Amino acid sequence: MNRRSRILVPAVVLIALVAVAGCKKKQPPPPPPAATAPAATAPTAEITATPSSISAGDQVVLSWKTTDAADVSIEGLGAVPTTGVKTVTPSVSTTYHLVARGEGGTADATARVVVSAPPAVAVPTNTMSAEEEFKANVQDIFFDYDAYDIRSDAEGTLSHDASYLASHPNIKVVIGGYCDERGSSEYNLALGQNRADAAKNALVNAGVAASRIRVISYGKEKPFCTESTESCWQQNRRAGFSMDQ
Amino acid sequence: MKFHSRLLPPTLLVLASLLSVPSMAQDWVRTGSNLGNERIRIAVADFKPASVDPQTPALKAVFDATLYSDLGNAGIFDLVSKSFAPQATPGSPQEINLAQWSADPVNAAMVAFGSLSTANGRLAVYGWLFDTRNTANPQVLGKQYNEAATQDMARTVAHRFADEIIYRLGGGINGIAETKIYFISSRTGSKEIWAMDYDGENQHPVTHLGSISLSPRVSPDNSRIAFASLGREGWSIRMYSLELGRMVGFPGGSAGGANQSPAWTADGNRIAFSSSRSGDPEIWIADANGSNPHRITFFKGPDVSPTWNPKTNAQLAWVSGRTGLPQIYIMDQDGSNVHRMTDGGYAVSPSWSPNGQFLTFSWNRKYGPGAPGGQDIYVMDIATMRWLQLTHDAGSNDFPSWAPDGRHIVFERQIGKGTEIWSMLADGTEQHQLTHSGNNTMPNWSWK
Numbered sequence A: 001m002n003r004r005s006r007i008l009v010p011a012v013v014l015i016a017l018v019a020v021a022g023c024k025k026k027q028p029p030p031p032p033p034a035a036t037a038p039a040a041t042a043p044t045a046e047i048t049a050t051p052s053s054i055s056a057g058d059q060v061v062l063s064w065k066t067t068d069a070a071d072v073s074i075e076g077l078g079a080v081p082t083t084g085v086k087t088v089t090p091s092v093s094t095t096y097h098l099v100a101r102g103e104g105g106t107a108d109a110t111a112r113v114v115v116s117a118p119p120a121v122a123v124p125t126n127t128m129s130a131e132e133e134f135k136a137n138v139q140d141i142f143f144d145y146d147a148y149d150i151r152s153d154a155e156g157t158l159s160h161d162a163s164y165l166a167s168h169p170n171i172k173v174v175i176g177g178y179c180d181e182r183g184s185s186e187y188n189l190a191l192g193q194n195r196a197d198a199a200k201n202a203l204v205n206a207g208v209a210a211s212r213i214r215v216i217s218y219g220k221e222k223p224f225c226t227e228s229t230e231s232c233w234q235q236n237r238r239a240g241f242s243m244d245q
Numbered sequence B: 001m002k003f004h005s006r007l008l009p010p011t012l013l014v015l016a017s018l019l020s021v022p023s024m025a026q027d028w029v030r031t032g033s034n035l036g037n038e039r040i041r042i043a044v045a046d047f048k049p050a051s052v053d054p055q056t057p058a059l060k061a062v063f064d065a066t067l068y069s070d071l072g073n074a075g076i077f078d079l080v081s082k083s084f085a086p087q088a089t090p091g092s093p094q095e096i097n098l099a100q101w102s103a104d105p106v107n108a109a110m111v112a113f114g115s116l117s118t119a120n121g122r123l124a125v126y127g128w129l130f131d132t133r134n135t136a137n138p139q140v141l142g143k144q145y146n147e148a149a150t151q152d153m154a155r156t157v158a159h160r161f162a163d164e165i166i167y168r169l170g171g172g173i174n175g176i177a178e179t180k181i182y183f184i185s186s187r188t189g190s191k192e193i194w195a196m197d198y199d200g201e202n203q204h205p206v207t208h209l210g211s212i213s214l215s216p217r218v219s220p221d222n223s224r225i226a227f228a229s230l231g232r233e234g235w236s237i238r239m240y241s242l243e244l245g246r247m248v249g250f251p252g253g254s255a256g257g258a259n260q261s262p263a264w265t266a267d268g269n270r271i272a273f274s275s276s277r278s279g280d281p282e283i284w285i286a287d288a289n290g291s292n293p294h295r296i297t298f299f300k301g302p303d304v305s306p307t308w309n310p311k312t313n314a315q316l317a318w319v320s321g322r323t324g325l326p327q328i329y330i331m332d333q334d335g336s337n338v339h340r341m342t343d344g345g346y347a348v349s350p351s352w353s354p355n356g357q358f359l360t361f362s363w364n365r366k367y368g369p370g371a372p373g374g375q376d377i378y379v380m381d382i383a384t385m386r387w388l389q390l391t392h393d394a395g396s397n398d399f400p401s402w403a404p405d406g407r408h409i410v411f412e413r414q415i416g417k418g419t420e421i422w423s424m425l426a427d428g429t430e431q432h433q434l435t436h437s438g439n440n441t442m443p444n445w446s447w448k
Helices: A003-027 A130-137 A152-168 A185-205 A230-238 B010-020 B030-034 B056-073 B098-102 B151-169
Strands: A044-050 A053-055 A059-066 A071-074 A081-088 A094-102 A105-116 A174-179 A214-219 A237-242 B040-044 B078-079 B110-121 B122-131 B137-150 B179-183 B192-195 B212-217 B224-231 B236-242 B246-248 B258-265 B270-275 B281-287 B303-308 B315-321 B327-332 B346-352 B358-364 B377-381 B386-389 B398-404 B410-417 B418-425 B440-445
Touching: A003 A152, A044 A094, A044 A174, A059 A071, A059 A094, A059 A105, A105 B377, A130 A152, A130 A237, A152 A185, A174 A185, A185 A237, A185 B212, A185 B258, A214 B056, A214 B258, A214 B418, B010 B056, B030 B224, B040 B151, B056 B078, B056 B110, B056 B151, B098 B386, B110 B151, B110 B418, B137 B151, B179 B212, B179 B418, B192 B212, B212 B258, B224 B258, B224 B270, B270 B303, B315 B346, B327 B346, B327 B358, B346 B377, B358 B398, B358 B418, B377 B410, B410 B440
Parallel strands: A044 A105, A053 A105, A174 A214, B040 B078, B040 B110, B236 B258, B258 B303, B346 B398, B398 B440
Antiparallel strands: A044 A059, A059 A081, A071 A094, A094 A105, A174 A237, B110 B122, B122 B137, B179 B192, B179 B440, B212 B224, B224 B236, B236 B246, B258 B270, B270 B281, B303 B315, B315 B327, B346 B358, B358 B377, B377 B386, B398 B410, B410 B418
């Protein structure tokens, strides 16, 4: 439902804007210049882009106004009404150049839109799978050597994990318990079980139903990282979350 | 003075005992592990080919090499180098000249000899064991074998004859030449149970489950293998029938979470294992058919890797993390009388010796960041808690398992990224690598 409405809202806005622009077109042309005017007045042109700084994918509203012009265009967009509003979605920084030509001469104006790269946490798009969204929101936690108590630096992660799961009640979770390569396979299976169970208990205490959680210890059987270094071992001392299919 | 202080380094211990009791011929581990200091000097003649069948030379070569290797591996003999053997090959009691074998340079107290023939796809072997110094009545043993003429059977017959000799000369303890070692190998891509002969020959897969299987433990009657296997709901204790060649049920071994590290009683009636079904990994005991599982430990922290006292079937040793790093403990089968056996470090994977006197286990005593020392195999005398280090400065060693003769231990040794299976005598000598391809772990020596 959420994803659908996120797509729907901009679409409605866009249609509305196009409709507004379309209405403008149907307005009667401005009254002809007074017959008494002995000489043509020089045209004027004004254009604004709002906002003038966006992230890629965001929309910009261009609005422009001209006087005494018969032929108005915006470079790249072609001929436009003498006065109007248009929504654009530039992917790179763009300068919109408005040119107004009339009997009295030519006037122009520019509006620049600066486009920055998309933010690190991508706005959900149609291409992000449920799995990817889960991975982005439910993050693994890590443990000290030979320990299975929840570290203080994991508490924030767990509460974020729990709130995502609370807002997605249909998702089921598998928690894998992992250990570094040192020590015995059997002892590490037990230790991995305790790590996964500790993560499960934390989620249950935060309100996630225990029936949504499956727990498997992988001990040292499925390492994330295979080098014999402390940084690699730390990667392997974890409770890892994934969607239960 | 017979026993050494556990606080002194082993080298000092040996020195101290030599200095203080120079006449004492035995040390405590050798005594208890059936490895006496007085080794019988034995010679093995190449067997005499008694047929001209084209199969004979190849099978005789396998037989001779296997018999010689088995007697060398036994740990109780001073085996005469074959280069000292007399020129003549005796094929029967009438053909042997005992004086040649008792004199220098052979100087053997015992000599094994015989003949081997093949005909019509059958292998016939006659073998004798003679006491070279009892010229009046030298025969200690005379055996004959008739089997299919295959390389496997030539090896098997040599194992049987070796075991007869070892039983006769080794204090009535059965030899291990016919025993098997079960282990985990990933050489087909998934961790499956494999089997091999005690000397590393005849390696072959047993299971084809395509999952991850761990901790194989063969039943005392060689009919079943209990092990742990990963499934959708975690780890289950599962059972493979060697007689039926397929999986059989073990209902008490599946309960979600981690159910692993099974251990048979010596009577084959019960299995202890670790289960997290109560919310924490604890030691449980079930009947051998998987019924009646019940819990016997009640401490927070991992409890895994039980092993029964095979003499009593009423005591267990196991690994507990209740105080932090894993330590070896022993208890009665109802969970009472808990004693901690190791005083620190990282101690795992106990195996209880067949005579009930010792534990062997893997221990890293100098545990901690930057601490020297490694994960090595130890033997501990349970009554005194005195221990002996068996491996030194060679990889990371784990998962020791006693052979049924109490003289041998099989274990896994990791060097770099590769883990292979090794065997050794229970005093740490005569270490032999048994596997050479893929990763091979968690060996378990059969009971007979």
